[in-house]
Amino acid sequence: MAAEPDQFRQVGVQIPAGYFETALRQLAELLGRPPPELRGYRLDRPESSDASWRVVCTVRGQQVAPVCEDLTFEVVDRTWGEGVLRVLQQTIARLSHDFADRLQGTAFQFVGRRDTQGVMVVGEEHPHFANHMHHTEYLLQHTQLQMDNARVRCEIKEMDCGMLRRQLRLWQLKFNKEKKDRLAQREKTRKLRKTVAELTAQTEEMESRIEQLEEEGAELRQENDALLSDSDPPSDGVDMELDDPTDDDEAASQESEHEPLLPSESEEDPEELVPDSGSDSDAVVVHEVR
Numbered sequence: 001m002a003a004e005p006d007q008f009r010q011v012g013v014q015i016p017a018g019y020f021e022t023a024l025r026q027l028a029e030l031l032g033r034p035p036p037e038l039r040g041y042r043l044d045r046p047e048s049s050d051a052s053w054r055v056v057c058t059v060r061g062q063q064v065a066p067v068c069e070d071l072t073f074e075v076v077d078r079t080w081g082e083g084v085l086r087v088l089q090q091t092i093a094r095l096s097h098d099f100a101d102r103l104q105g106t107a108f109q110f111v112g113r114r115d116t117q118g119v120m121v122v123g124e125e126h127p128h129f130a131n132h133m134h135h136t137e138y139l140l141q142h143t144q145l146q147m148d149n150a151r152v153r154c155e156i157k158e159m160d161c162g163m164l165r166r167q168l169r170l171w172q173l174k175f176n177k178e179k180k181d182r183l184a185q186r187e188k189t190r191k192l193r194k195t196v197a198e199l200t201a202q203t204e205e206m207e208s209r210i211e212q213l214e215e216e217g218a219e220l221r222q223e224n225d226a227l228l229s230d231s232d233p234p235s236d237g238v239d240m241e242l243d244d245p246t247d248d249d250e251a252a253s254q255e256s257e258h259e260p261l262l263p264s265e266s267e268e269d270p271e272e273l274v275p276d277s278g279s280d281s282d283a284v285v286v287h288e289v290r
Contacts, residue, residue, distance in 0.1 A: 005039035005040055005056075007039065007040030008037070008038070008040070009038040009040075009084070010035050010038070011024050011035050011036040011057075012024070012035050013035060018085070020085060020089055020092065021088060023092055024088050027092060027096075027108055028059060030102070030108070031095065031102065033059055033060055033068075034060045036057050036058060036060075036091065037057070038056070038084055038087070039056045039058070040053055041054045041055075041056070052077075052079070053077055053080050053082075055074060055077065055084055055086070055087045056072060056073070056074040057072070057074070058070060058071070058072050059072075059073075059091065071094075071095070071098075073087055073094060075087045075090065078151075090114065090118065092111065093111065093112050093114040093120075094113075094114055094115075094116075095108075096109075096111050096112075096113050097113035097114060097115060097123075100113070100123070109123075109124060110123065110125075110126045110133050111123075111133060111137075112133055112137025112138075112140070113137070120134070120137050120138050120141045
């Protein structure tokens with residue numbers, strides 16, 4: 001199924017009609033064909049491309065005897081209007097070449113002609129203008145060819161520029177990513193340096209604390225040694241052993257066994273002096289206590 005055209009136009013129907021539309025309408029009537037039809041299709045091209053429209057001109061054939069086939073001519077141009085002008089001019093040149101024998105004695109006998117490849121064909125000379133029409137057709141063809149070549153080169157350059165722009169965008173994205181990663185790495189390095197500084201400070205503080213504790217421990221050991229030296233009894237260079245109380249008890253019991261029994265102070269002598277109340281104060285009576 002054919003795609004629907006974006007633009008449609010029938011030659012010579014719309015007013016005002018240009019020179020090429022009027023000439024093509026007259027040429028179609030001389031050949032016994034209906035008014036040609038113009039269809040335009042937008043091409044899926046980049047916005048910067050000059051070739052954005054495909055314009056097709058269809059010349060319908062006769063439906064009665066003698067029946068002839070349809071003729072189709074198409075061009076690719078920058079805009080719809082420019083494509084219409086170009087396809088009308090080329091259609092007139094092609095029909096003038098294909099139906100030259102039927103156009104004898106008419107104004108189209110001396111117009112510029114082109115073959116099926118779009119190349120100019122030398123026609124008959126005009127009795128007054130000679131080959132001026134052919135020269136004009138040659139200049140037109142040469143100009144159109146140069147314009148097409150320039151457009152192709154421009155599109156190639158534009159494609160190169162588009163590729164370079166895409167590469168530039170990719171490099172920019174890559175550069176931005178590298179920059180972001182570098183900034184993240186710098187931030188990470190800064191945090192690590194900060195952490196190292198904090199740990200170094202903590203380490204120095206702990207070392208100073210350890211030195212302080214060692215000094216305090218040394219002072220405490222010195223004080224402890226001094227207290228121990230003060231609490232020990234004096235000695236003449238001989239180690240003295242602590243006496244066991246059990247040994248003292250045994251020694252005392254042995255000494256009591258070997259000692260003679262002596263009277264105690266509480267016992268009375270066998271003879272006790274008892275004073276006599278009946279005698280003189282100087283007389284003393286001795287009673288024997290039994």
